[in-house]
Amino acid sequence: MQIEEIMKKMIDLAAGNHHDINHFMKVHSFARTIGRMEGLDEETQYVLEAAAIVHDIACPLCREKYGNTAGALQEAESEPLVREFFSGTNLPEKQLERIVFLVTHHHTYTGVDGMDYQILLEADYLVNADESHYPGKGIALFRKNVFRTASGLALLNSVFCEELRGMP
Ligand SMILES: [Fe+2]
Numbered sequence: 001m002q003i004e005e006i007m008k009k010m011i012d013l014a015a016g017n018h019h020d021i022n023h024f025m026k027v028h029s030f031a032r033t034i035g036r037m038e039g040l041d042e043e044t045q046y047v048l049e050a051a052a053i054v055h056d057i058a059c060p061l062c063r064e065k066y067g068n069t070a071g072a073l074q075e076a077e078s079e080p081l082v083r084e085f086f087s088g089t090n091l092p093e094k095q096l097e098r099i100v101f102l103v104t105h106h107h108t109y110t111g112v113d114g115m116d117y118q119i120l121l122e123a124d125y126l127v128n129a130d131e132s133h134y135p136g137k138g139i140a141l142f143r144k145n146v147f148r149t150a151s152g153l154a155l156l157n158s159v160f161c162e163e164l165r166g167m168p
Contacts, residue, residue, distance in 0.1 A: 001089040003049050009085070010053050020059060023127060028052040030123035030155065037151035040115055047095050048116040051102040052123055057081045071107025078103045109146050122152035126159060136160070140167035 007028070014020045031052035035045045058078035062069045065077075082100050091099075102120055105111075112118050125146065129139050139160050147153050157164060 001050075001086070001091050003046070003053070006050050006053050010057075013057075013085070015060075017060070020056065023131065024053055024056055026127045027055065027120075027123045030126045031119055034119045034123060034149060034151045034155065035115075038115060038119065038149050040119075043095070044114070044116050047098050047102070048119055050091075050095070051099045051106075051116065051120055054082055054085055054099070055103050055106045055120065055124065057085060057103065075104045075107055112148075115149070118148055119152065122147055122149060122156070126152075126155060129156075129160065129163075134163075136163035136165070136167050139163055 007025075010024060011021055014024075028049060031048050032045075035048045040048065056069075056074065058074040058081055059069045061077055061081065062073045066073050079100055082103050083096070086096055086099070098116070102117055105117065106120055106124060109121065112121065125142060128134070129142075134142075139156070143153065143156055143164075147156055
């Protein structure tokens with residue numbers, strides 16, 4: 001399944017929710033950019049981009065079922081949705097399992113066991129910090145505690161140069 005096919009299918013699934021569509025398109029673009037800048041191999045890059053597109057797949061269900069999209073709820077609900085999304089496609093089993101793992105851990109900041117995982121956390125944060133107007137203090141703390149890749153750090157510092165001015 002090509003990345004653009006995954007994108008088209010996820011846009012269709014969003015059923016006209018512009019916020020959701022904008023969100024995952026931005027996260028995918030940051031993930032793609034960081035992955036390329038970090039020189040990921042093709043398979044890791046593909047898994048990262050696929051996971052970035054579908055990472056919030058449980059949001060509509062969580063809004064409906066719980067009235068909110070807390071990270072832990074999304075992580076708990078997303079596995080069957082990811083499997084359903086890719087069922088009947090030619091996605092290799094190993095890549096499917098990794099995408100499931102990444103989506104069900106994208107709000108977990110410990111036990112980061114690969115560049116795909118690390119970059120997905122960074123890309124999602126770059127978008128969330130903007131969409132939710134995080135204060136400079138929070139961004140600086142997250143930079144110190146979670147950001148690890150040189151490219152992700154450079155992007156964070158650039159995008160949030162105003163918010164981060166004078167921050168330790
Ligand atoms: Fe997200």
